[in-house]
Amino acid sequence: MAMTQLVLLCRQGFEAETAAEIQDLASQAGCFGYCKTKNDQAWVSFVAEDHQLKQLVEHVRFRSLIFARQWFICGDVVHLSGEDRVSAISQEMDGIPHCGEVEIIHVDTNEAKALSRLCKSLTGPLAASLRKKNRLSAKRNHKIPRLMIMFLEGKEVLVGYHFTDNACKWPDGILHLKSPKDAPSRSTLKLEEAWHWFIPKRQWGERLSAGMRAVDLGAAPGGWTWQLVKRSMMVEAIDNGPMKGDLMETGQVTHHEVDGFKFSPSKKAHWMVCDMAESPIKVAERMAQWMANDWCSEAIFNLKLPMKKRYQEVQKCIELMNEIIAKSGLEVEMSFKHLYHDREEITGHLRRRY
Numbered sequence: 001m002a003m004t005q006l007v008l009l010c011r012q013g014f015e016a017e018t019a020a021e022i023q024d025l026a027s028q029a030g031c032f033g034y035c036k037t038k039n040d041q042a043w044v045s046f047v048a049e050d051h052q053l054k055q056l057v058e059h060v061r062f063r064s065l066i067f068a069r070q071w072f073i074c075g076d077v078v079h080l081s082g083e084d085r086v087s088a089i090s091q092e093m094d095g096i097p098h099c100g101e102v103e104i105i106h107v108d109t110n111e112a113k114a115l116s117r118l119c120k121s122l123t124g125p126l127a128a129s130l131r132k133k134n135r136l137s138a139k140r141n142h143k144i145p146r147l148m149i150m151f152l153e154g155k156e157v158l159v160g161y162h163f164t165d166n167a168c169k170w171p172d173g174i175l176h177l178k179s180p181k182d183a184p185s186r187s188t189l190k191l192e193e194a195w196h197w198f199i200p201k202r203q204w205g206e207r208l209s210a211g212m213r214a215v216d217l218g219a220a221p222g223g224w225t226w227q228l229v230k231r232s233m234m235v236e237a238i239d240n241g242p243m244k245g246d247l248m249e250t251g252q253v254t255h256h257e258v259d260g261f262k263f264s265p266s267k268k269a270h271w272m273v274c275d276m277a278e279s280p281i282k283v284a285e286r287m288a289q290w291m292a293n294d295w296c297s298e299a300i301f302n303l304k305l306p307m308k309k310r311y312q313e314v315q316k317c318i319e320l321m322n323e324i325i326a327k328s329g330l331e332v333e334m335s336f337k338h339l340y341h342d343r344e345e346i347t348g349h350l351r352r353r354y
Contacts, residue, residue, distance in 0.1 A: 001075040001076075001078075001092055001093075001094040001095045001096075001159070002050060002075055002076075002095060003050040003053055003054075003073050003074065003075055003095050003160070004047060004048075004049075004050070004074075004075050004076055005036075005045045005046060005047045005048070005053070005073070005074060005075075005076075006022070006033075006045070006046040006048070006053050006056060006057070006071055006072070006073055006074075007043055007044070007045055007046075007071060007072055007073075007074055007150065007158060007160065008022055008043060008044045008045075008046065008065075008068040008069075008070070008071045009042065009043050009068065009069045009070040009071070009107060009108070009172060009173050010042060010043065010044060010067050010068055010069055010338070011042065011067075011069070011108070011338060011340075011342075011343075012040050012041075012042040012108060012109050013039075013040055014067050014310075014338065015037040015038070015039060015040070015041065015042070015043070015044050016037075016310075016311070017066075017067045017310050017311040017314075017338075018037075018044045018067040018068050019035035019037050019044045019046075020311040021065060021066060021067050021068070021311060022035065022044065022046050022065070022068065023035055023046070025056075025060045025064070025065070026046065026048075026056055026060075029055065029056055029059035029060055030055070030059075031048060031052045031053075031055050031056040031059070032048060032052060033046050033047050033048025033049075033052055033053075033056075034046070034047055034048075035047070040109070041107065041109070042107040042108050042109050042112075043107050043150075044068075050095075053073050054073070057071075057073065057162070057163065057166060061166060062166050062167050062168065063335070064335075066314065066336045066337060066338055066346060067311075067338045067346075068173070069108075069168060069172070069173025069174065069338075069340070070162075070167060070168045070170075070171070070172055070173030071162060071167060072146075072148040072150075072160040072161060072162040072167070073160050073161060073162065074148070074150075074158045074159055074160025074161075075092075075095065075158075075159065075160065077152065077156055077157070077158060078092050078156070078157050078158070078159055079155060079156055080155045080156070080157065081155075085122060085155075086122060086125045086126050086129050087129070089122075089126060089149060089157065089159060090126070090129050090130060090133065090135075092159045093130075093133075093135050093159070096135070096145075096147060096159065096160070096161050097144075097145050097161060098134075098135065098136075098137070098144065098145075099130075099135070099136055099137070099144060099145045099146060099147040099161060100136070100137045100140060100141025100142060100143065100144040100145065100146065100164070101127075101136070101137075101140045101141065101142070101146050101147065102123065102126055102127050102130060102136060102146070102147040102148075102149065103123070103146060103147070103148055103149070103171035103172075104119040104120075104122055104123045104126065104149040104150075104151070105119060105148070105149070105150050105151070105171055105172040106119055106150065106151045106152075106172075107150070107152075108172065108174065112151075112152075115151045115153075115154070118151065118154065119151060122149075126149070130147070135147075142164050143164070143165075144164070145161040145162065145163055145164065146161060146162055146163075146164050146167070146171075147159075147160075147161050148160050148161055148162060148171075173340075174340045175193055175196055175197075175340060176340075177189050177192055177193060177341070180226070182226075182245065182246075183223055183226045183227075183245070184221040184222035184223050184225075184226055184243070184244040184245040184247070185221050185222070185223035185244075186223070187223035187224065187275060188223035188224065188226050188227055189341040190223075190224070190275065190302065190339065190341045190342060190347065191223070191224045191227045191228075191273060191275075191300060192227055193339045193340060193341050193347075194300045194337075194339060194347045194349065195208065195227075195300075197337055197339060197347075198300065198335065198337075198349040207298070208231050209231075210231065210232030210233070211232065211233070211234070212231075212233045212234070212269075212270040212271060213233070213234050213236075213267070213268075213269040213270055213271075214228045214233045214234065214235045214236070214269055214270065214271035214272070214273065215235070215236045215238060215263075215265055215269045215271070215272045215273070215296065216228065216235055216236070216237050216238060216239075216272075216273050216274070217238045217239075217260035217261075217263065217272065217273070217274040217276055217286075217301075218238065218239055218260045218274055218275055218276030218277070219235075219237035219238055219239040219243065219255075220237075220239035220240075220241030220242055220243055220244075221241070221242070221243060221244040221245075222237065222243045222244050222245055222247045223275075224273050224275055225237050225243070225247055225253060226245065226247060228271065228273070229247060229250055229252050229253065232252070233252065233270075233271065234252050234254075235252055235253045235254070236253075236254050236256060236265070236269070237253050237254065237255045237256065238256050238258060238260045238263045239255075239256075239257070239260065240257050240258065240259065243255055260274065260276050260286075261276075261278075261282070261286055264293075264295065265295050265296075268294065268295060268296065268297075269295065269296045269297075270296065270297045270298065271296060271297070271298055271299070271300075272290055272295065272296040272298075272299040272301075273299065273300050273301065274286075274287065274299070274300075274301035274302070275301070275302045277304055278304070279304070280303035280304055280305060280306075280313055280314070280317050281313070281316060281317055281320065283301060283302075283303055283304075284303060284317035284318075284320055284321050284348075285320060285321075285324065287299055287301050287321065287348065287350065288320065288321040288324035288325050289324060290350075291325055291328070291330065291332050291350050291352065292324050292325050292327065292328035292330065293328075294328075294330065294352070296352075297351070297352045298349070298350065298351045298352070299348075299349070299350040299351075300347065300348070300349050301347070301348050301350075302342065302345045302346070302347050302348070303317055303336075303345055303346050303347075303348060304344060304345045305344050305345055305346065307344075314336070314346060318334070318336070321334065322334070330352060330353075331352070331353035332350055332351065332352055332353065333349075333350065333351040333352075333353060334348070334349070334350055335348070335349050336348045336349070
């Protein structure tokens with residue numbers, strides 16, 4: 001089976017942004033191909049010759065992609081005949097390298113959720129079948145490629161693979177988090193997911209440690225402040241609106257009823273977080289100023305995107321931030337991701353290099 005496309009999973013409604021981004025990166029990597037997609041299908045196909053696809057994933061780091069949740073190289077759609085899906089899929093392994101695990105997924109749409117039970121029920125039997133044929137390692141091995149099977153319909157699948165060191169560790173690119181009952185709002189999950197994406201778990205003890213000083217711009221009603229308090233940080237909550245829940249009773253939160261764009265800290269904080277509902281360029285400028293002024297060591301923030309030209313707006317924000325930070329002479333790491341718990345927004349992370 002010839003590898004003919006790179007499939008990129010994304011949030012439903014963000015197919016155009018995902019296509020524009022991979023097309024740009026492919027051009028920069030000297031890879032020639034084109035995108036195929038449909039509105040609201042939650043995935044994009046970048047079509048190219050096999051060697052071009054391999055060149056692309058060798059030159060582009062998956063973590064540099066903003067809008068794609070996951071990616072994998074695969075062939076054309078496989079139409080399964082008969083009732084034995086396991087045997088049918090096992091016969092479509094030409095062109096697939098020896099893999100260390102198999103993941104069976106579906107796209108993130110309401111229609112495709114009906115396939116969830118099917119995907120789970122086939123994973124074990126397919127893995128056992130492939131191990132007997134020596135197409136899958138005896139034990140799960142994260143150091144070699146991962147076999148990806150994506151169901152489009154009950155009898156239509158894409159069969160492919162990706163390299164686990166250059167892909168999302170969550171098979172479908174989604175980290176499912178349980179909403180805490182005592183959190184003031186569901187937005188709390190945005191910050192929790194951002195920590196999982198931007199900070200290696202082994203560094204949480206050092207970079208999210210108890211006693212750190214944090215500032216939450218646009219804090220009300222307190223969803224992000226709640227996460228900081230749970231990490232035993234001391235928080236300055238900046239918002240003209242009221243804080244909800246029991247946050248103020250913890251003794252860890254000081255509430256300043258001022259505009260988040262006008263607030264400046266009297267003392268440097270380790271963390272600054274921001275989820276203000278303002279234009280993305282305005283938020284981006286303020287975030288860059290915080291780093292340029294050395295008011296914090298790390299920052300996580302959301303940029304609320306417009307309905308049209310979202311990819312172009314993100315590029316403008318990144319360009320402005322780089323310009324402001326460059327003038328300061330400080331070295332700052334910058335990265336962005338359209339996280340699962342984000343909607344019409346992306347999450348950014350800044351970290352001062354010392």
